[in-house]
Amino acid sequence: MKILVPLKRVPDSDSRIRVRADGAGIETDGVKFSVNPFDSIALEEALRLREKSGAGEIVVVTIGGEECAEQLRTGLAMGADRAILVQSGASLDSLGIAKLLAAVYRKEQPTLVLMGKQAIDDDSSQAGQMLAGLLGVGQVTFVSKLELDAGRTTARCSRETDAGIEQVTVTLPAILTADLRLNEPRYVSLPGIMKAKKKPLETITPEALGVVAASRTRVLKLERPPGRKAGIRVKTVDELIAKLRDEAKVL
Numbered sequence: 001m002k003i004l005v006p007l008k009r010v011p012d013s014d015s016r017i018r019v020r021a022d023g024a025g026i027e028t029d030g031v032k033f034s035v036n037p038f039d040s041i042a043l044e045e046a047l048r049l050r051e052k053s054g055a056g057e058i059v060v061v062t063i064g065g066e067e068c069a070e071q072l073r074t075g076l077a078m079g080a081d082r083a084i085l086v087q088s089g090a091s092l093d094s095l096g097i098a099k100l101l102a103a104v105y106r107k108e109q110p111t112l113v114l115m116g117k118q119a120i121d122d123d124s125s126q127a128g129q130m131l132a133g134l135l136g137v138g139q140v141t142f143v144s145k146l147e148l149d150a151g152r153t154t155a156r157c158s159r160e161t162d163a164g165i166e167q168v169t170v171t172l173p174a175i176l177t178a179d180l181r182l183n184e185p186r187y188v189s190l191p192g193i194m195k196a197k198k199k200p201l202e203t204i205t206p207e208a209l210g211v212v213a214a215s216r217t218r219v220l221k222l223e224r225p226p227g228r229k230a231g232i233r234v235k236t237v238d239e240l241i242a243k244l245r246d247e248a249k250v251l
Helices: 037-053 066-078 094-108 127-135 190-196 237-246
Strands: 002-006 009-011 033-035 057-064 082-087 112-116 138-148 154-161 164-171 174-178 201-204
Touching: 002 037, 002 094, 009 066, 033 037, 033 066, 037 057, 037 066, 037 112, 037 138, 037 174, 057 066, 057 094, 066 082, 066 190, 066 201, 082 094, 094 127, 112 127, 127 138, 127 174, 138 164, 154 174, 164 174
Parallel strands: 002 057, 002 112, 057 082, 082 201, 112 174, 138 174
Antiparallel strands: 009 033, 138 154, 154 164
16 A cells, blocks of 8 residues: 655744745745644555555655655654655646646555645645545545544545544545544654655656646735734623624624
């Protein structure tokens, strides 16, 4: 069993984010970058599946510049076997990312693709769905529990919806996107860091994959959300209902 796990380099959630003066992006000076948290959850689940079966290969992949090798090394330190860096300096949207991942998929022929449901920098939540569409394979999104059958031919997934827990069975190969409650990722150990230095990290270009890396969308402007207005205190329930009905217009 081979599992492909895409990892994205994103600003660390504890970093203070500042918008550039021209509004075209964020200031990266002094910002710490890390693996997208949902991708870490996907990798942890892949590691647990391998540990449960006793065999298998886990390949992590990312798309970006040389600086993204740091996040791949983190994935290797967690326990992945190999890493692939698709080196591209282009600013890609979800479709561009999905096309490159589809090319990597065809090259690697994995049994399963496990990836985060979304990236915390753009919150698009589209790459997994687009990847499944391009490949013509099954998909299950927002997976909060995952079980494979004994023959590794189907996956039984639980996903949280507004109506409750939905259970879906999908035939492998398939694309699964991990939700927050799927697991708690392990910490990277010192022995894992030392072992990661000896594990293979392949660098490949979009051209070598036969893909023209391009984006059909672009960010026009970024701006901070407006400050939150002060709340209003009410003395009675009747006054609260009146304000919700007459002012907020939500009743």
